[in-house]
Amino acid sequence: MGEVTIEGANLDSEFDEEIDTNRTVVQFKDEEGKAIGNPFDLPTSVSPGQMQLICNTLLGNSTDDALSFAFFTNEVEITQSLQDVIDKLSLPTECVVDIVCQPQAVFRVKPVTRCTSSLDGHSEAILSVSFSPDGSSLATGSGDFTVRLWDLDTESPRFTCRSHSNWVLCIAWSPWGDLLASGCRNGTVCVWDPSTGKLRGKPLLGHKQWITWLCWEPVHSGTSELRRLATSSKDATVRVWDALSGRPLYTLSGHAQSVTCMRWGGRGLIYTASQDRSVRVWRDSDGVLCRSLLGHAHWVNSLALSTDYALRTGAFEPAEPRNKLNKILDPKIIAEKRYNSARGEGERLVSGSDDFTMFLWSPESQNKPVARLTGHQALINQVAFSPDGRLLASASFDKSVKLWCGRTGKYLASFRGHVAAVFVLAWSADSRLLVSGSKDSTLKVWRARDGSLEVDLPGHLDEVYAVDWSPASEKVASGGKDRQLKLWRR
8 A cells, every 4th residue: 555644644654553454455436436546455444534534635635624524335334444334244355445435514513402492472383483594583483473583692582573464384584684584374475674573565465375385586596686586375376576576577377286385496497396296397587387397196295405505595604603794705606606516416306295205306407206215104294405415304294204315315214203293304504413393392303324313302392393403503493382482502
């Protein structure tokens, strides 16, 4: 084996004590399968920490710029030593062993462990909870017809927004963080100024039945002068509005039944899911139908994009202190760079259905699924990609959370611990932790690497309907049938 050095340190010295150990030839590769450097002869007792040094040296990274990696052989993670994986997979040591290097988040999120505030105010169940893109504000929507804004520094109420005349079913922050949209059961959409708690213009009227989902145009696609908002409804239509003027731009008609979920992608496409069992892809410039994604045998309940986290946070970088905008660079440039990094070779879409299955799609170019994901024994409530897009989680009425490969759809693990239906999921910003909310009144924090239960969070008195992890992962917020908003911290 050739010598590998980092700032003058010979990595062979790491293995001097392993004189009698077994050795094998390894080839480091990136996630696309491209070789990183030449093959190396290494002791099979090599640890992930030692491989970090080698990989960063091959990539030319200094100690200050060193990246964190996870290492996989045949899709099995190396957690202790290479020998453990060789034994587990019965790999021959006389052949070259490929090791895939998967970059990890440069920061590490600690799990929330305690409830720091139980906030009263809503007089009916809390149906939606959402942090602002920069994580500085929190909004909730409730069956008491109100939207409430909360101050996270003091963990106290800030504004109560009153205009709706029925249950507030969904809320959505603009990716700029300066507007908040809410939709209610009588088909009205309101746009609020979160700095004052006042309505921004008149309510958006046009839907004939209740609002099911709200989506804003991504930062890098839109302009500060035109903020486009898409709203879906049980009336089987999607309407796109100029949120600042309240002017309707166009209507997406084509679904035969209620539109249940929606995503606005970063490449000029809108994705809609419906009770008519289809997922449709529309061009956002003029509302033309591009393709229909068919395959589900029952209602499609949930959609998720591999770029959801980048689209949600826009130009805000969670690793930065207080998650503030860069004052020098154009926010659109920052947002587009973050989106392109998350997109990789293409946006991936997953759909979850009442037929107990999910489909993984490459919707930008294909109408055939990449994979069909089976394993749940009851309908699927929510699907969610991890922020890095590598993992996919699903919550189901079968009381379980399942983890899948976000690229291939391969089943990875089941998280069991809830004793009733799991309604909602939220990922931490580093993609290492996952929180789930259930009908059994608890939240549970899971470790994605091994599927273990990290923390059990009791405290709610009834079913948990909504949960969100702040973009910088400082706090988790949850709400449900007991009408209390709870904030959790580490």
